[in-house]
Amino acid sequence: MAKGTTPSLKDVAAAAGVSVTTVSRFVNGSLDLPFQTKKRIEDAIKTLNYRPNPHARRLSRGRSDTIGLVVPDIANRFFATLVAAVEQAADEKKLAVSLHATLNRPGREIEYLQLIERNHVDGLIFVTNHPDDGALAALINGSGKVIIVDEDIPDSKAPKLFCDNEQGGYLAGQHLAEQGHRHVLFIGGDERMISARRRYDGLLKALREQHGDEARADRYAGEYTIEYGRAAALDYLSGDRKATAIFASSDEIAIGLVEVFRSRGISIPGDISVIGFDDVGPLHLFAPPLTAIRQPVREIGRRSLELLLETNWHEWKPSASEELLPVEIVVRNSVAPPAK
Amino acid sequence: MAKGTTPSLKDVAAAAGVSVTTVSRFVNGSLDLPFQTKKRIEDAIKTLNYRPNPHARRLSRGRSDTIGLVVPDIANRFFATLVAAVEQAADEKKLAVSLHATLNRPGREIEYLQLIERNHVDGLIFVTNHPDDGALAALINGSGKVIIVDEDIPDSKAPKLFCDNEQGGYLAGQHLAEQGHRHVLFIGGDERMISARRRYDGLLKALREQHGDEARADRYAGEYTIEYGRAAALDYLSGDRKATAIFASSDEIAIGLVEVFRSRGISIPGDISVIGFDDVGPLHLFAPPLTAIRQPVREIGRRSLELLLETNWHEWKPSASEELLPVEIVVRNSVAPPAK
Numbered sequence: 001m002a003k004g005t006t007p008s009l010k011d012v013a014a015a016a017g018v019s020v021t022t023v024s025r026f027v028n029g030s031l032d033l034p035f036q037t038k039k040r041i042e043d044a045i046k047t048l049n050y051r052p053n054p055h056a057r058r059l060s061r062g063r064s065d066t067i068g069l070v071v072p073d074i075a076n077r078f079f080a081t082l083v084a085a086v087e088q089a090a091d092e093k094k095l096a097v098s099l100h101a102t103l104n105r106p107g108r109e110i111e112y113l114q115l116i117e118r119n120h121v122d123g124l125i126f127v128t129n130h131p132d133d134g135a136l137a138a139l140i141n142g143s144g145k146v147i148i149v150d151e152d153i154p155d156s157k158a159p160k161l162f163c164d165n166e167q168g169g170y171l172a173g174q175h176l177a178e179q180g181h182r183h184v185l186f187i188g189g190d191e192r193m194i195s196a197r198r199r200y201d202g203l204l205k206a207l208r209e210q211h212g213d214e215a216r217a218d219r220y221a222g223e224y225t226i227e228y229g230r231a232a233a234l235d236y237l238s239g240d241r242k243a244t245a246i247f248a249s250s251d252e253i254a255i256g257l258v259e260v261f262r263s264r265g266i267s268i269p270g271d272i273s274v275i276g277f278d279d280v281g282p283l284h285l286f287a288p289p290l291t292a293i294r295q296p297v298r299e300i301g302r303r304s305l306e307l308l309l310e311t312n313w314h315e316w317k318p319s320a321s322e323e324l325l326p327v328e329i330v331v332r333n334s335v336a337p338p339a340k
Numbered sequence: 341m342a343k344g345t346t347p348s349l350k351d352v353a354a355a356a357g358v359s360v361t362t363v364s365r366f367v368n369g370s371l372d373l374p375f376q377t378k379k380r381i382e383d384a385i386k387t388l389n390y391r392p393n394p395h396a397r398r399l400s401r402g403r404s405d406t407i408g409l410v411v412p413d414i415a416n417r418f419f420a421t422l423v424a425a426v427e428q429a430a431d432e433k434k435l436a437v438s439l440h441a442t443l444n445r446p447g448r449e450i451e452y453l454q455l456i457e458r459n460h461v462d463g464l465i466f467v468t469n470h471p472d473d474g475a476l477a478a479l480i481n482g483s484g485k486v487i488i489v490d491e492d493i494p495d496s497k498a499p500k501l502f503c504d505n506e507q508g509g510y511l512a513g514q515h516l517a518e519q520g521h522r523h524v525l526f527i528g529g530d531e532r533m534i535s536a537r538r539r540y541d542g543l544l545k546a547l548r549e550q551h552g553d554e555a556r557a558d559r560y561a562g563e564y565t566i567e568y569g570r571a572a573a574l575d576y577l578s579g580d581r582k583a584t585a586i587f588a589s590s591d592e593i594a595i596g597l598v599e600v601f602r603s604r605g606i607s608i609p610g611d612i613s614v615i616g617f618d619d620v621g622p623l624h625l626f627a628p629p630l631t632a633i634r635q636p637v638r639e640i641g642r643r644s645l646e647l648l649l650e651t652n653w654h655e656w657k658p659s660a661s662e663e664l665l666p667v668e669i670v671v672r673n674s675v676a677p678p679a680k
Binding site for chain 2: 073074075076077080081083084087088091096097098099100101103105108111112255258259262281282284285286287288
């Protein structure tokens with residue numbers, strides 16, 4: 001480095017023996033490095049008294065050092081945990097998060113998409129859980145720099161990140177089928193949504209593999225809420241009760257369901273088996289502890305921020321891509337062989 | 341109204357037989373009215389074909405039609421439910437909410453307070469749950485238009501809204517004392533925080549009223565997290581176990597506690613009684629269902645937005661005021677007389 005000049009990124013890179021890009025990404029917080037490399041860069045920065053140019057840093061990343069996050073319902077523990085994971089990951093990258101809850105209402109979603117454009121966030125992680133009539137897709141395709149998470153918005157062109165819903169349904173079906181269940185009731189979302197369609201498909205596939213033509217999966221469709229779980233339980237109880245097991249496709253639905261069964265003296269798993277989906281609430285403390293498919297919710301949050309930051313938006317051509325994160329089954333005590 | 345002119349607020353007020361202020365506040369969504377009055381105004385608006393001036397409406401309310409909300413930890417169900425309530429109330433007033441989760445870290449809190457100034461929100465609802473060293477109070481006193489909710493920030497001058505923590509502690513103590521408990525362990529937050537101090541004081545007061553000098557309340561202080569609940573349970577189990585009941589001062593602490601007791605085969609309430617605080621999680625489905633003090637969390641959310649909107653900030657002189665919302669006890673099956 002020439003004497004008397006201000007040290008540059010290049011000088012730091014040379015002193016640390018790494019590339020300029022590595023130093024640049026390390027300095028703006030978008031790169032994790034092995035401890036030794038990190039230390040070499042930090043030492044070089046200290047020795048040379050290098051000061052990152054905050055203006056340049058801001059430009060390289062966008063304008064605001066803030067990312068936007070839009071979720072439907074923050075009182076739903078799944079979304080709350082997802083938000084916490086994004087916040088945690090953003091904090092590690094020294095990014096602020098501007099968070100908006102839409103109450104799952106299209107008008108409010110559109111308002112927030114526009115608000116976020118006005119506020120100049122560097123990018124947006126968008127989560128909805130109702131079927132779109134095309135309005136959201138149009139807005140998202142127009143604005144770019146959006147990652148779609150958890151539930152698809154058909155026709156939207158964006159990087160998409162979901163849990164492996166079909167695998168989740170399959171794991172639930174397999175566990176139930178192995179215990180002898182042939183006829184299962186699926187309680188989930190609107191079937192225009194992939195979270196409902198894929199989980200149901202996975203469930204039916206597993207039941208058929210085990211029980212062939214005898215396999216049957218009924219379907220109730222509603223919202224992912226405690227209220228809907230209660231309503232679905234009452235519906236089930238007032239019907240012919242042919243299904244011997246229930247696959248409740250969210251923690252909230254499972255809570256409403258268990259509440260009603262308990263108040264009516266219906267024993268789980270004595271009278272009916274129940275398996276849940278999400279497993280972010282304290283299902284392990286329930287009476288009985290609930291068996292459930294666990295979503296990797298913290299990983300979904302972390303990965304969605306990574307996708308937003310690692311996509312080169314300047315060269316990005318609108319297209320839809322899909323990444324799936326694996327789920328697992330957590331076996332507790334709410335599934336038993338069908339009551340005789 | 342003169343023919344051919346644009347109808348004004350005054351015309352609407354005259355036709356509906358109410359004051360101009362009433363119409364104005366009704367139109368901008370900051371006033372709930374009895375059904376009949378509402379209908380009279382709505383009819384007058386329709387008949388006169390009155391159109392509110394959106395520019396004037398915006399000015400009267402501030403610049404952005406957006407309010408800011410800062411909370412510590414969105415994965416904590418209490419805060420998630422509080423946020424949902426503010427969002428719901430804001431939606432009714434046609435306000436957007438810019439939400440920020442601080443991870444309870446002072447640096448991030450300060451960053452968000454500043455970010456929110458730059459983004460020109462109309463006002464801020466601020467929730468923290470760690471002791472302040474004076475930095476937050478200074479920033480808040482400098483910016484104004486802040487409502488402090490749930491936990492105090494000493495030395496801050498702002499309207500403040502809390503649940504009645506002392507009453508909550510008292511109700512818990514009274515219930516335990518009536519069942520014969522003289523020696524109770526309080527597991528809560530840092531005692532510099534009012535949520536910890538007041539609940540403890542209320543607890544001790546009730547125990548003393550019933551049992552006089554024999555009353556004793558031990559105290560563990562930590563964070564309102566599941567992890568801390570687990571650690572506190574292990575601490576209790578490794579000690580002399582003289583307390584016959586535990587008052588766990590948040591749902592999260594109670595979850596960690598119950599988890600450890602269950603895994604160690606400690607029976608609630610057979611071996612030890614437990615009473616919780618918050619009651620926003622599904623404590624009623626636990627084995628056993630947990631008795632708890634219920635915070636009016638949706639009401640706290642609603643009322644904090646009201647306070648922000650109804651305060652006349654132009655004429656407001658910095659001062660601290662405090663409003664308390666009542667709590668209630670929800671009795672289930674986790675408290676019994678002390679084990680012999």
